[in-house]
Amino acid sequence: MYTVRRQAEEKCRALAPGKVPWSPKMQGFWDRMSLWKLLLKGKKGCRVSSRKARRLMKKTELPQAWRKSEVDLEDCLKQERSLYKQAKHTYAARWRKDFLTVQTKDAKKQQWKSRKARDRFFWLRQMKQREEARHPRRAQSKGSSGGLQAIQIEEHLPDGTTSLRTITDRRLVEDGCMQENTARYDQTRAPYTTPPMAEPLYSEYTGDNAEVNSLALLEGHYTLPDLLDPATASFLSHCRFHKGHSPVHLQVSKDDHVYFWSRNPENKGSEPHGLHNEHFKAAIQSPSIAHCDALFWNIPLTTGFVPLQWQKLMNFAIEKKPGDFRLSKMRTI
Structure with missing residues (x-):
C-alpha cells in the first residue's frame, strides 16, 4: 500500500500555491495586477466587466488607467509583477x-x-x-534548515548563583533536547522508575501475557506479587471493572477509520516517510482501500508489532520568548 501511494505521489501534478502572507500592502499588488490584466484583455478585444474595472480603478486610486495604450498596459503589468515578486520574498x-x-x-x-x-x-x-x-527562525542560524542551532543550560555556581551557558555543538544540542523530552514526557521512568515500569510488574504487563494479566487484574482474579510495596499493592487491589461493565473490543473498524480521517486536515503530514493526510482522506472514498487500511491499523493494536516507519518520531523545539533558549522554557511539538 505504501509503495503504491509513493508511486501515485510521484506521478501527481505538483501544484505551486502562492501561500503568500496577506497584508493590505500585498493586497495592493494583487489589485493593481488584476487591473492591468483586465484592461489589457479589454484592449485586445476580449469581453470584460466594466463594473469590475471601475471598482479596481477606484480601489487602486488609478482613475486614468483606462486611458493607457496596450503597450503601456503591458509595461505596467510587467513592472508590477517584478515588484510583487520582490515584495513576496522580501517584505510579505x-x-x-x-x-x-x-x-x-x-x-x-x-x-x-x-x-x-x-x-x-x-x-x-x-x-x-x-x-x-510557524516561523521559528530566531533559534536557528540565518539561512539554515538543519534544525535547532543553540540551547542554553543552567549551571549552578559555587557561590549559589545560577548562570546560563550556551551550547552550539550539534551533538550536544541533540542530546540536551532528548534528555529534556525524556524528563518531560517519560515521567514513568525519569527521573525515577515507577513500579509499573520495574520488575516484577513490567514483565507481567508488557509480555505475551499482558492482556490476560490485565483482564485478570480488572476482574479480581490476579494474584499480586509478594515483592510489591504496600502503596502499589493497595492501588492495584482497587483496579476493578465497575458494575455493569461491558467488554471493550480492541479493534479498529472500517467505520472508525473513515470517521477518524474524515475529521483530519489535509495539509498535515501523518507519517515520516512523506505521505500526507490527503492520501488517507482520498483512500476512505473507496470501501476496499479503507478496509485494507483499517486492517493495517489493527496489526499494532492486536499483536504489538509496530512497522519500522512508525518507529521514528521527530520533535521540534521552538522558543516561547525571543532569546530564551533554555530547554525547560521551549515548546516541543
Missing part, C-alpha cells in the same frame, strides 16, 4: 507580522466595549501566536 512576512501586531493592539484597546470586540481580540491574538510559531 514582515508586513503580515506588522499588520497583525497593529490589529491586535487596536483590538486589545477595544476588547471591553462589547463581546464581539473581545472575541475579535482573542481571535487575532491566537492567529498572531499561531503564525509566529
